[in-house]
Amino acid sequence: MEKQCLDCGQKIIGRADKKFCDDQCRSNYNNRLRAEDQTTIKKINHILLKNRKILNELNPEGKVKVTKSKMEKAGFNFAYFTHIYETAKGAQYKFCYEFGYLPIENDYFLVVKSNDI
Numbered sequence: 467m468e469k470q471c472l473d474c475g476q477k478i479i480g481r482a483d484k485k486f487c488d489d490q491c492r493s494n495y496n497n498r499l500r501a502e503d504q505t506t507i508k509k510i511n512h513i514l515l516k517n518r519k520i521l522n523e524l525n526p527e528g529k530v531k532v533t534k535s536k537m538e539k540a541g542f543n544f545a546y547f548t549h550i551y552e553t554a555k556g557a558q559y560k561f562c563y564e565f566g567y568l569p570i571e572n573d574y575f576l577v578v579k580s581n582d583i
């Protein structure tokens with residue numbers, strides 16, 4: 467079976483398990499993968515840090531009730547958070563770093579700050 471280099475796409479000559487023409491192609495390929503990983507990580511970090519900034523700005527006193535639409539308007543992304551904290555009663559706070567939010571009644575969220583995580 468004819469095999470192609472994973473980097474440049476050229477036909478590979480040699481051992482059956484060879485994936486690249488040479489070391490240059492191998493390192494090109496690995497560098498590209500690493501760069502793509504870094505881009506993904508940066509994108510996610512950016513979203514999480516933005517969420518944290520929004521929660522921080524909405525919550526200057528350490529605890530506040532906020533509407534969902536106010537959070538959305540500020541650009542909060544509900545799909546991203548760092549961890550979940552579940553209380554003994556089963557309420558689940560989602561956290562972005564030290565700021566947590568819990569859905570309460572009528573489209574409101576309770577936003578809290580907790581440094582012991």
Ligand SMILES: [Zn+2]
Nearest residue numbers: 471474487491
């Ligand atoms: Zn190649």
